[in-house]
Amino acid sequence: MKVSVDPSKTVRRIALEGRLDAAGVQAAEADFKAAVDAGPNVIVDLSKVPFIASLGIRMLVASSQAQAKIGGKLVLVGPDEMTMRVLKTTGIDQLLPVRSSLDQALALF
Amino acid sequence: MLLGPLGPGWVDDTGRWLQAILAEFGLAPDDRYRIELCAEELATNVVKYGGAPCATQRIELDVLVESDRLRLTQVDSCAPFDPLSVATPPAADSLEALQEGGQGIHLVRSFSDGCTYEHHDGRNRVELVFDLAPPVLEPAGAQPVAAGPRNRGRASAVKIFEGVPFAALEPVLEPLTLLDIADEMVLLKPGDANHSVLLILGGELRIYLDQPGQGDFIETSVGDCVGEMSVIDARPVSAYVIASKGSRLLSIDEDTFLNRLMAIPRVSRNLMSAMSERMRRSDRLTIQRMRRLMEMEQARRELQYARTIQESQLPRAPLFAGDARLDCVGRMCAAREVGGDFYDTFFLDARHLFVVVADVCGKGLPAALFMVRAMAVLRAQSGHQGLTDGYIGHLVASLNEDLCAYNSAQQFLTAFCGVLDLETNRLRYVNAGHNPPAVAGPDGVFRYFGEPINPLVGMVPGLTFRTGEIEFGAGGTLVLYTDGVTEAENGRGGMFGEDRLLACLDATMNATAEQLVDAVFDEVRQFAAAAEPSDDITALVVRRLPR
Numbered sequence: 001m002k003v004s005v006d007p008s009k010t011v012r013r014i015a016l017e018g019r020l021d022a023a024g025v026q027a028a029e030a031d032f033k034a035a036v037d038a039g040p041n042v043i044v045d046l047s048k049v050p051f052i053a054s055l056g057i058r059m060l061v062a063s064s065q066a067q068a069k070i071g072g073k074l075v076l077v078g079p080d081e082m083t084m085r086v087l088k089t090t091g092i093d094q095l096l097p098v099r100s101s102l103d104q105a106l107a108l109f
Numbered sequence: 110m111l112l113g114p115l116g117p118g119w120v121d122d123t124g125r126w127l128q129a130i131l132a133e134f135g136l137a138p139d140d141r142y143r144i145e146l147c148a149e150e151l152a153t154n155v156v157k158y159g160g161a162p163c164a165t166q167r168i169e170l171d172v173l174v175e176s177d178r179l180r181l182t183q184v185d186s187c188a189p190f191d192p193l194s195v196a197t198p199p200a201a202d203s204l205e206a207l208q209e210g211g212q213g214i215h216l217v218r219s220f221s222d223g224c225t226y227e228h229h230d231g232r233n234r235v236e237l238v239f240d241l242a243p244p245v246l247e248p249a250g251a252q253p254v255a256a257g258p259r260n261r262g263r264a265s266a267v268k269i270f271e272g273v274p275f276a277a278l279e280p281v282l283e284p285l286t287l288l289d290i291a292d293e294m295v296l297l298k299p300g301d302a303n304h305s306v307l308l309i310l311g312g313e314l315r316i317y318l319d320q321p322g323q324g325d326f327i328e329t330s331v332g333d334c335v336g337e338m339s340v341i342d343a344r345p346v347s348a349y350v351i352a353s354k355g356s357r358l359l360s361i362d363e364d365t366f367l368n369r370l371m372a373i374p375r376v377s378r379n380l381m382s383a384m385s386e387r388m389r390r391s392d393r394l395t396i397q398r399m400r401r402l403m404e405m406e407q408a409r410r411e412l413q414y415a416r417t418i419q420e421s422q423l424p425r426a427p428l429f430a431g432d433a434r435l436d437c438v439g440r441m442c443a444a445r446e447v448g449g450d451f452y453d454t455f456f457l458d459a460r461h462l463f464v465v466v467a468d469v470c471g472k473g474l475p476a477a478l479f480m481v482r483a484m485a486v487l488r489a490q491s492g493h494q495g496l497t498d499g500y501i502g503h504l505v506a507s508l509n510e511d512l513c514a515y516n517s518a519q520q521f522l523t524a525f526c527g528v529l530d531l532e533t534n535r536l537r538y539v540n541a542g543h544n545p546p547a548v549a550g551p552d553g554v555f556r557y558f559g560e561p562i563n564p565l566v567g568m569v570p571g572l573t574f575r576t577g578e579i580e581f582g583a584g585g586t587l588v589l590y591t592d593g594v595t596e597a598e599n600g601r602g603g604m605f606g607e608d609r610l611l612a613c614l615d616a617t618m619n620a621t622a623e624q625l626v627d628a629v630f631d632e633v634r635q636f637a638a639a640a641e642p643s644d645d646i647t648a649l650v651v652r653r654l655p656r
Contacts, residue, residue, distance in 0.1 A: 021149055022120040051142060053149040054213045065204050082142045089219045090212045095204050 003031040011041050011109050013102075017048040020056025029059055036063040040072025043105050047078030052086050064096045073097075077105040110171040110360075113291030115187065116162035120152040122291050123170050130172055136179075137242040143220040144172075144181060147237055150213035151183045151192070155233075159187035164295055171286075178222075179239045184232050191226045192235060193218070267308065268332035269379040281369050286360045290352040295321060296335075297350040303339040304363045312356030318391075321349040325394055333383065340366055412446035412474070419447050419477055422484060424454060426623065434531055434583075435462070436652040438622040440630065441645060442593075448645035449476025449522075450591045451484050460531045461496055466589035466649050467524035467566075468543070476645075479512075479520045483567075486511045487526075498537065498576075501528050505539040505566065505574045512567035521567035525559065525589055529651070534582035539574045541566045544592055545607075547614055551584030551655070555614045557607065584655045588614060588625065593646035597633045600640030605633060622650040 001018035014035045018024050036042055044060065046052075064074040076098045079087060087093045099105040111126045113119050127148050131141050148170065155168060166186060173180040195214045217224060223238035270278055288307070290296065296314065297303060298321070307314075309331050316327040316335065329335060339346050340363050361370065371377045420441075428437040439452040449469030457463050465487060469476040490507050505526055512521070525546055527538035538559075545559035563574045581587060590610070597605040613632045617625055629648050 021124050021145070022153065023124060051145065053146050053153075054216060055149075055153065057212065061204050068204070082139055086146065086216065086220075089216055 001025075001027040003028050003035060005035045005038075007038075011043055011106060012039065013043045013045060015045040015048065018050075020049055020052040020059070022053070022055050024051075025055045025059050032059065033063065033066075036074065037066055037070075040067065040070050041109055042067060042072065043075050043077055043102070045077050045102075046083060047080070049083060050080065052079075052083050054090070057086070057090055057092060060096075061092065073108070075099060075105045075108055077102055110169055110286050111289045111291070112167060112169050112294065112296075114162070114164045114294055115156070115159050115166035115168055115185070116164075117156055118291065119156055119168055120149060123148055123152040126170070126289055127172070134174055134179075140179075140239060140241050144179060144239055147217045147221050147239075148181060148183075150217045151235055151237075154192050154213055155183065155185050155187065158190055158192075159185060164293075165298070167294075177241050179241055180236060181239070182234060182236045184234045186232050189228045190233060191228070193224055193226045267310065269308070269334065269376060269383055271375075271379055273373055273375045273379075277373060281365060282359070285362070285365065288358040288360055290356040290358060292352065292354050292356075294352045295349065296352055297346045297348070299345070299347055299349065301339075301346040303336050303346050306334050306337045306340050306361040306363075306366045307350075308334045308359040308361060310357045310359055313353040314356060315351045315353060317349040317351065318347075321351055325398070327387070327391055327394065329387075333387075334361075334380075337366070337380065337384070409446075415474070415477065416443070416446045419443075419481070422481065423451060428454060429456075434654060436622045436654055437650065438626045439647075439649040440626050441647040442630065442642070443472075443477075443645045444593070444642045445473045447474055447477035448472065448647075449480050450593065450645035450647035451480050452589065452647055452649040453484060453487065454649065454651070455488075455491075457491060457496060457528065462529045462531060462651075463491060463526075464529065464587070464589060464649060464651060465524060465526045466543070466546075466591060466647060467522045468591040468593075468645070468647070469522045470520055472645065475518065475520070479518075479522070479567075483508065483512060483522055496528070501526055501537050501539050502574045502576045505541060505563075506572060509541075509566045509572055509574070510570055513570040516567055519568075521565045523592075524566055529581060529587075531653075534580055534653075535578055536581040536587070537576055537578045539563060539576050541574060544590060544595060546590070547588040547611060548579065548581060549586045549614070550582075553586075553615070553618050555586075555588070555611055557611070581653065583653045585653050586622075586625070587651040588629075589649040589651075590629070591645065591647040593642070593644040594629060594633055594648060596644065597637050597646070598640055598643055599636055599638060603636075605636050609636070622652045625650045625652075 001024040002016070004015045004017070006013045006015070014032065016028065016032070018028070060076065067074040074096060076096065078100060079098065084098070087098060097108055099108070111123060113122050124145065127145055131144060159166070168183065168185040171182050192214050195211060217237065221237040222240045225236050227234050290312070296307065309329060311331060313328060313330045314335055316329060317323070335350050336346070423441055424439060426438050428439070429435050437454060439454065441448060441450050441452060449472055450467070452466045454462065454464045467483060469479045469483065486508055487504070490504055505524070523542040525538065525540050525543040527536050529536045540559040540561070541563045542565040543559070545557040547555045547557055549555040558579055560577055561575045564572060595605050595607050595610055609632070610629065613628055614625065617628050620628065626648050630646065633646060
């Protein structure tokens with residue numbers, strides 16, 4: 001599980017790479033939280049996440065709440081079809097923006 | 110089947126195990142995704158609601174593939190709990206509501222094609238069914254593999270099936286359960302009822318006859334089996350069986366084992382020879398243990414004997430009984446069976462009394478051997494020179510020469526030696542690196558003395574030893590001791606110390622030599638309390654009785 005940040009753009013991009021299962025969340029959580037908390041507005045790239053379960057969703061939701069608190073916004077981008085199904089099943093797609101492409105995500109800021 | 114203890118590790122274990130298993134089946138990626146998702150949610154759920162982590166609380170996960178469907182079952186022995194009874198959460202309307210959880214079972218329901226729960230035999234059992242999409246051929250050309258026969262085929266290669274035709278075994282082994290075991294899982298423990306024989310197909314199991322994880326164990330590896338004894342004699346398990354890393358077992362139920370496998374003559378013969386081999390191994394272990402114990406017992410007896418010999422070397426009370434001039438008592442208490450301290454006292458002629466207290470470096474037998482030698486040399490040399498003023502200095506110098514001469518182990522000692530002239534009341538002494546003795550006049554007030562201090566004895570040849578002299582007349586008391594007294598520890602970093610010794614001596618007005626020695630030893634014992642004595646403790650008290 002890898003967390004990488006690209007702060008050079010107008011909106012920070014955090015790319016997750018790897019499975020967001022129990023082990024993946026445990027490995028990534030601290031780095032991810034630190035990256036999200038660095039400032040308002042962030043795009044989280046899920047295009048290299050081949051699997052997500054409820055612990056992963058919980059991590060994303062917590063980060064989105066943290067963003068809301070500092071007046072920012074968290075946008076998910078690029079989930080694959082199955083991951084999108086999981087996001088829809090839990091209703092997360094109703095509560096935070098999910099976009100398929102980076103341009104669409106950037107348009108929200 | 111994966112078998113593991115209840116604890117947070119279960120979620121990771123199931124994830125790893127399932128990914129490996131599902132990769133063998135050549136399922137469509139979406140099917141793999143949803144099976145892994147549902148299994149993770151079930152695992153997370155049992156860890157969250159199953160109670161405190163517990164090594165003997167087992168969870169099992171099994172996967173069964175049929176032609177177009179897959180069944181996944183999780184069985185646990187925790188308190189009855191039907192995860193499916195958890196109501197589907199209403200569509201979350203805020204992030205806070207989503208954070209509350211309850212999504213796991215909702216995901217399981219949504220991504221499986223059927224789920225059932227039952228509580229049976231004290232176990233919770235959740236079964237999920239997945240209708241499978243047609244298998245996808247991976248680009249690498251991997252073919253879907255039927256899991257059962259291939260894995261059990263490996264079983265036919267192990268020792269107890271040696272020389273048995275594959276065709277005779279295959280139908281017997283085919284329906285048996287394959288178990289993957291979480292590391293360090295306790296599989297069996299004494300008193301358990303056991304109804305299956307576990308055949309090791311991968312990894313290792315450790316058998317502990319005594320305490321789990323402690324002391325000797327019998328190692329078993331691929332091809333060995335465990336549990337066969339309790340299945341054969343229908344009695345409870347007698348040992349702990351713990352899985353080492355990456356154990357894979359074939360669980361052979363009682364009926365199959367006794368009625369079908371044992372019916373194959375070659376198998377029962379193989380089993381008997383495996384059991385004989387194990388018995389031999391266990392015998393060897395037992396004999397080794399016994400031998401070690403006997404050797405230790407022998408050594409202990411010899412040390413006890415050595416202690417008796419050592420004690421009998423030291424002059425014992427009553428010393429100089431009937432001599433109206435003196436009241437004298439010595440005592441040595443070894444930290445171990447034998448010690449390196451000694452004291453000695455005897456008359457050189459009618460008016461000259463010789464006294465010595467010494468402490469050999471180190472403890473135990475090596476120190477005791479050196480102590481015996483030093484004591485013998487002193488006694489032998491003490492008569493060789495005239496009783497001039499230089500006598501005691503010469504005596505210690507010649508002890509030093511003798512001990513330096515044959516001393517490959519580089520041992521040495523500290524000593525306080527003196528000669529008391531009962532006519533002139535002068536005590537002439539040599540202090541060779543020893544603790545300062547205490548002396549009191551008729552007023553009973555003690556003070557330390559002992560200058561000048563010389564080097565240790567036995568280290569450097571050719572030394573001369575400077576002497577000192579004090580007045581020690583009628584009514585006076587002389588107390589010689591070793592550092593076992595003043596350096597006694599109380600286990601909390603505190604040391605007895607010279608001040609405490611002086612206070613203890615001052616508190617004993619008009620005491621006899623015996624009472625003084627008792628007082629010192631009692632005080633040290635009280636101070637050290639529960640702490641192990643770290644050094645030999647010795648004291649020699651000489652009182653000059655008033656005329």
